[in-house]
Amino acid sequence: MDFEIRKNELDSKYKNHEPLIFHYVDDGEEDIELGFNDVNYEKAYYQQRSLLELEESYYNKQPIRSFYGDVVNFGDKNYDAVYNRRKKELLNLKADLMNQKKQTKPYVGQHFKTKNTEEKVQKTITGKLLKDIMSQDSKKVETTDSSIITYIGNRHFRPNDLNSEYAVFKKDGYLHVVGNFTSNWLSDNYSQIVGNMVKDKAIKNIKLWNRLEIGDTPLDGFDVKVRVNNDGNIKIMGDVDDIKYYNQFLGNDLGERKEGKHFKTVDNKSFSSEVQDKNRTYALSTVSKTEDDEKSLVVTSNIPLNNRAEKKDSVKGRKITRKVAKPSLIKRGIEKFKGLDKWTKVAIVAGVIVIVGVGVFVLGPQIINGINQLISPENVDVANQVTQTASTVQDTVSQAAQSIDYSSIGEGHTVFSNAADAANNVNGVISNQWFSNNPIDVFNTATNSYMGLTPDQLNDPNLLAELAKDPNNTMLFGNSMSDPSGFIGLDDVVNTVTKMR
Amino acid sequence: MENGLHTVVEFDENDKWFVLAEKVIDGFKYSYLVRVNQTEDDFIDEYQVVKSYFDGKDEYMDVVNGDELKQIVPLLVPEAKEYIDHPERLKQLLND
Structure with missing residues (x-):
């Protein structure tokens, strides 16, 4: 239903003297159905008509005129404020409680029911509470679904109202709010809206999804849908975290409405009292479908939390700039990792190796060697490994969590000329000044083979400590494989090297 | 959150990486990066695996x-789990 239809319906009712809804503010707020003979009947028509026009203007981003005549355009920072104020004014229209309806129309038979008296009589609002009307099966009230939403000011979609139905959930680092709020109002009432979720420091941004309409609407980019049924219930469909629904409307009951003293006898005091509308504004209805080309009626806003008083997690790491990859790079990748599914194979391989503690995560070729080591210890060509480390190891060492200072191993240390002696702790000699404390590799005397460790691994105290548990592991020191200095039992090495950088 | 998959991330002129995998886990974005040369060719x-922090934009x-x-x-790479549990299958993976 679009605004035109709703305006026409209202006009038609008015013309036919059918009962109209009047939004009445007394102790609380209530929707009342007034008959033609009620003195406030025209006021009800004026109220409902004006609300429709206001809603239409706001939805279509047209200029809005306030009660005092000033006009704001969409884009003006006061636009929302003027809209809300105008709506409040209309909803708070004072009912005329003093006068009887003047006989302005000729007798038309059954329409004109009250006696025409000259004297002014204080009277109460005589309309019926809408909820009473609704509960009477016999009473025929024009209540198509759209009418309910149109004329009652359905609590589901009252904009900027904490009592209206909405949902809050987390997904992909965002806090999502699905409800009929404007972003300014959400910002101002954030903690009330999201409740406990306000404490979650991992949330850096909020996404607001408003202007809901009946049916399924996808939330772009998040693999989530919002379903709004004809009763106006919201349901979030999709995989989300920590979802909470607020003010869900269940069943046919119109819900908790204020029980205030609506029809008390009017005395002078209460008549003159002004009802303060605290912070609640009511809209006429949901935004209906329009013939707009703009298919996406779901508006989103990003509300960064930077200006909030909460403490932020301290930022770590290095700043990046992000850019689109050249198509040639992507193509190159496909060639390089031919047959792979989205490079997952590389990711798998490297990831597995780092987890099981063998191989180097950051050096490509070492991954292969690492796998070999993992699967079956063999003689690995250590010389190749050493030469390959030249340029890249400098970059990667900085990424290693810890490293070992080997300077405590040197002249005066007991060393061995071969691995077997080192493992058995026999025939040791005291090293002289020519002993190089540069670790080359670890040799296992049981398997009689080198492990093929990389510089990174040789600097990993956790790995070495683990390997040292095997008494057959010995560490070879020297300038290179072809220029070795000697062996030291790995447990001895680990015990000696207590200093960590 | 913008999808950073297959974008290039630059720490500086000589420190550039390509995003192979990206996932938000526990509210934090993690990326799996492979290094690229300076000309991004x-x-x-x-x-390396990195974790993102945000400060404004x-x-x-x-x-x-x-x-x-x-x-x-x-x-980040769910397929890795099988191989973490059975590392001997890695060799077969490489030979495929």
Whole structure:
């Protein structure tokens, strides 16, 4: 239903003297159905008509005129404020409680029911509470679904109202709010809206999804849908975290409405009292479908939390700039990792190796060697490994969590000329000044083979400590494989090297 | 959150990486990066997992190590879990 239809319906009712809804503010707020003979009947028509026009203007981003005549355009920072104020004014229209309806129309038979008296009589609002009307099966009230939403000011979609139905959930680092709020109002009432979720420091941004309409609407980019049924219930469909629904409307009951003293006898005091509308504004209805080309009626806003008083997690790491990859790079990748599914194979391989503690995560070729080591210890060509480390190891060492200072191993240390002696702790000699404390590799005397460790691994105290548990592991020191200095039992090495950088 | 998959991330002129995998885990964005050369034409065989931090519009990446890395990799690359449990299958994977 679009605004035109709703305006026409209202006009038609008015013309036919059918009962109209009047939004009445007394102790609380209530929707009342007034008959033609009620003195406030025209006021009800004026109220409902004006609300429709206001809603239409706001939805279509047209200029809005306030009660005092000033006009704001969409884009003006006061636009929302003027809209809300105008709506409040209309909803708070004072009912005329003093006068009887003047006989302005000729007798038309059954329409004109009250006696025409000259004297002014204080009277109460005589309309019926809408909820009473609704509960009477016999009473025929024009209540198509759209009418309910149109004329009652359905609590589901009252904009900027904490009592209206909405949902809050987390997904992909965002806090999502699905409800009929404007972003300014959400910002101002954030903690009330999201409740406990306000404490979650991992949330850096909020996404607001408003202007809901009946049916399924996808939330772009998040693999989530919002379903709004004809009763106006919201349901979030999709995989989300920590979802909470607020003010869900269940069943046919119109819900908790204020029980205030609506029809008390009017005395002078209460008549003159002004009802303060605290912070609640009511809209006429949901935004209906329009013939707009703009298919996406779901508006989103990003509300960064930077200006909030909460403490932020301290930022770590290095700043990046992000850019689109050249198509040639992507193509190159496909060639390089031919047959792979989205490079997952590389990711798998490297990831597995780092987890099981063998191989180097950051050096490509070492991954292969690492796998070999993992699967079956063999003689690995250590010389190749050493030469390959030249340029890249400098970059990667900085990424290693810890490293070992080997300077405590040197002249005066007991060393061995071969691995077997080192493992058995026999025939040791005291090293002289020519002993190089540069670790080359670890040799296992049981398997009689080198492990093929990389510089990174040789600097990993956790790995070495683990390997040292095997008494057959010995560490070879020297300038290179072809220029070795000697062996030291790995447990001895680990015990000696207590200093960590 | 913008999808950073297959974008290039630049720490500086000589420190550029290509995003192979990206996932938000526990509210934090993790990325699996492979290094690229300065001209962004080719790959260099270095890999790392990083965690993103935000300050306003700026994004920072911090290298993930140790226990956190061991927890994240199976989530970032779910296919890895099978091979973590059965590393002997890696050889077969490479030979495919």
